Amino acid sequence: MQLDFLWTLTGFILTLLIFSYLFGDHFLFRIVAYLFVGVMAGYAAVLLIYQAILPRLVYPLLEGGALQTLQAVIPLALGALLLTKLTPRFSRLGNLSMGYLVGVGAAVLTGGAVVGTLTSQVQAATVGFDLQAAAMVGRNPAGALAEASLFLLGTISALIYFQFSVRDKRQKAERPPLLEAVATIGKVFIAITLGAIYAGVFAAALTALIDRLDFVTEFIFNIVF
């Protein structure tokens, strides 16, 4: 119990020290920040060793069969090469491991984007034009159509706002007037979306503040009363 109290006290002190940043930057805040980074780095290192290195690279060599051992040798070798990235002299040896990581990550990212977002979201942008389905749920078809059109316009204009091309440094980036007009509409939708995101961020932060204030008050009440 006393140990718990000490930990709670630690949390309380840290909370107050972080709140003290409202008065400006000071050495206590920096101490807390550097301590926090060190503690988190230590925890992450322990977690990686116990959750990634040992079960994937060490245990298969010690306890696993031939197949598992063989499967562990290659990533072990790649991991050893990756360690050379710490030294500038031999860092080029780790390029193979980095390339492997980049290749796998790029493939997963690309496949997920194509399968999980592109196809489904494009399909979702047009599902609103299913007036029969809208009528089935009791919606006004005209309203549904207008809404679908509006949402489609917003989606396309927001997408056009992002220009996917290689920019010629010699020339200023200019688009045709029609695309520029559509991009302006998309800018409006993006601004609305960003406003919603801003509201959500504030809501999340406000909730965190509520939590911290509740913690502080609870601790004080527990201490005082």
Add this chain to the structure above:
Amino acid sequence: MKMRSPVVAAVTIAVGLIVLLGYFLPSLLVQNLRALLINWGVSLAGVAALIGILNLLAVHWRKANDKGNRNFYSLLLLLAFSVTFAAGMWLTPADPGFQHVITSIQIPVETSLMALLAITLGYAGLRLLQRRKGIMGILFVIGAIVFILFSSGFLPVLQQLPLVGGVASLVNRLPVAGARGILLGVAIGSMMTGLRIFLGADRPYNG
């Protein structure tokens, strides 16, 4: 042994293409090979994260040992790391006592920083139009106000109204259009990035 760029590029492209093909080809061989390659990649990702931590320590070690400009805070960081690492290796991450590192240190600190964000956002909202001039700034402020009100319980009240309710609902759903456009743009950008790597146009691994 010097890893030549063409060899590394070849490995990168080969591995990436096999994994990518697994998304579209139901072949058992491709699927198994893809799973094996991804398994190696996950293991390697763990090693890469550990190397990142080691690099962080190396940087602060140099700062702490710099005779000209010794950094006290770096020394504190190294001390905190050492203690935490030693305790974690001894107690293991599943130990409830070691978990206080998260519950009593990380959570209070990060949550407090998040709480400060609320005050900062309030102050930023007060000076929002001073920094963002023009129609986009006004539109942003209006949207923020509307959605904050919607998030604070005004929406259900407005939805009860016959005509305003529909508009309110529509406005409440309006960010979806812009978000969908943004998501499509992000997805296309991710796809382009992956293709550039597969084509060898980008080689971020040649460090």
Add this chain to the structure above:
Amino acid sequence: MDEIRCPMCGKPNPAIAEICQYCQAQLKPLGRLGDEQPPEQPSPDWLDEVRSSSTLPFDESISEEISKPGGEEDIPGWLARIRQREREEQEALQGSEGLSFDTEAEELPDWTAGIIELEEKREEASGENWLERLRKSKAISEPGAPDDKLVQAAEEETTEPPQADEDNWMNQLKNFQSAEADAFEESFSSSPAAGQKEGGEGAEEFTAGAAEEDEFSSWLRALEEQVGPASPSENLPETAVSAFLGDVDHLTEQKLQAFESETGGPPEGEIPSWLAGNSSDESSRNAPTAPKEGETPDWLKAFAEPEAGSIPPSAPDEETPEWLEGFRAETLSSAEQVPLAEKPVWLETAEEKSETGEPAAGEESFEPPDWLKAFENLTEENVSQIGAPNETLPWSGASGSEGQDSGGGLQDWFSQLPLEEPGDQKEEELPASEPPGFGTEISSDDLQPEVQNLLPDELLPALESSAVFRIGGEEVELPEEATPFINQETSEWSSPGTAALVGAGENETEDLTPATLPGWLEAMRPVEAIVGGQAQKIDEEQIEISGPLAGLPGVLPPEDIIAQYRKPPVYSAKLQATERQRAQASILEELIRTAGKPQVLQKENPEAPRLLVRLGLAVILIFAILYPILFGPPTTETPGLGITTEILTFSNQVEALSPGQTVLLAVDYDAGYSGEMRFVAKGVIQRLIQKRLNLALLSTVPAGPVLAEDMLQRASSELLAAGALSAPLPPERAVNLGYLPGGLSSLQELALKPQQAIRYTFVSSYEAKPAWEHPALQGIAGLNDFAAVIVLTDSVETGRAWIEQTGARLSGVPLLLVTSAQAAPMLKPYASSGQVDGMLSGLMDGMAYERLAKTPGNAAAYWNAYRYGMYVMVAFLISGAILRTIVWLLSRRSKKLK
């Protein structure tokens, strides 16, 4: 020392030179030949030595003339003696036979006409005049008995001391030349004026040398005795002889030119005037006197009686004029090839003697000059390498008896002179500034007897050196000692002019090996001779044929220059800069311009007001939050907390789960969002616990496993506290699968092979247990075996990753999202598209679900705090907008007022 600057190359040349030593250009216009006075040159040492050792009669007048400082140029003693002898002979002939040596009055023999014609065309004077004098002297001896006169002169030569003989025969030779020239001019009208003038001057010389006519006549008579009385049949037609001598003259001229071009010509001051150029003044001034009457010139003696080995060796240090070396070599080698129509008797006699090796009949008393004797003694053993391929032999001093016994030899080498057509010069094939192989090795050929007979006796030892001369186009090595000029100022002799003379002979030899210069001579060579490289090959086609530069070789063809001339490129004075360079230059200019100027600091608001405002806002916000919590009336109403469609959908999905099923709960939010997620996800977890579902906790963030256990423990404790749970959550109903590294890759692996992705539970490594043996994961092989997948996330990327990587693998398994309020706008499209079956976002949705699920919690208190905080934020935004508007209006008004 006076110098003449070459108008072509600009290099200095001796004053007496008429052709540039380097570029073979005409230094003096042809029309002005003889106008310039040769500069006075000091007497070289070798010449003094020659004079001192010469046995030929030395004309005192000439010696005085030579020794006069600042007077006329120093000429070698031997040359002086030749001139003197010529003059004497001329005088003698003129007096005895009443010959008029006026070229205009007397008709010159035909056989000498060619000599004049060639002489007019020659460019090099050195070495020519002696032949000219020879012709004149011969003319003096004709028409009656030129051979007699030669013989007499040769006889006279023999009676004289060697030095005197040397002078005599040279003078005789000169007189002979001048006499011949004078006689030819009248018969050959094609002779240009220069030649006529030259011939006239030569006649004057001959006249001056008439005093020595007796001497000449004597040796000529001696020669005649040797060869026999001249029969009418033996009297060669004038045309033939003239042609022969003309060829000889031409050949001599060419050889001399070649030699000079190669060797650079004799040093300044050392070229006798009669040898240098065609200056008639020179020839008139320095013309050797005619041989005295009755005295046989040594050179002619050599023609009469060439005796092998009778030629005394010359002084070791004496040098043979190179032009003569080449001439001799040329003549001796090609004498046999020269088609002679008719030869004079004396020449035939010389040939006969050369062939037999014995003195011809009547020539026993004729002793060739010493210099010619030297040639007789030349053998292959005696020959050594010399520098100049053609080195002049000591005309006077080097040899004791100058050709007194070489009268027949003279004929030999005369007869052996190759017939060369005018203009058949091959000077272009010789390097202009390179000595004619002085000291170079050449193939040693035996000197022909004719050559030997021609050489003075004293010359032979001197021929131990590697002097080389050409005989009939063949290079013949001469003893080095035979060329007294080898060791003395040979570099000065290495002129292009002499080189040209040698080159003319070299071109005729095809089997010559290149000569090498000895080291000491190599060092003495002028730089131009080495660096200059190959002499300018005078192309015959490049000889100017018209204009003021007519006759000059090596003139740059104006047509080519004009054709090759191009308008020089016009370079713009403007700086050629590209656009990028200009832009960069402008940037640099701007940087430089602004570097010196102090930056205008923006007037910033003081830090205190900003801090106060921030503190004030913080106080307001904290008060708005704490007031409902601390001082708000206890209530459970949550006004405005509505149930939306998404909340209903999510609730329906959870309620559809059956007890005992396993739900995969992914706790993928950071520790900083744990406060919010506590409000959002607590109700869901409590509901899952209440429904007695098995929970498999998983995380892709490092703090996730700990956060998951913390949330599970809090939810369970609140349920226990609220009495909604009878017992704590048993450990077999929840399993913590730990941390998955790799982000997207780990999710893809989880979607493909969960058992490969997760191997052990999140427990101590000492108690590592296989995860899939846990009771909560009984019957779970893949993602589709879970009842539902609920993702707790705070970021758009994590939610999107779960949706993209696992959504396609989930068939019939609901994917539910519990997200932070900040991720809700970006993840709602997935919910609207059906990829996510239900989504809760933010405190409001979480409280609404708690209300809907009727889970215990103090939602009302926190809902009011949340609402008040949101209202304060709205107030902040509106206040900021109002303030900005007011400031803008005021500023606008102030601008209007201004």
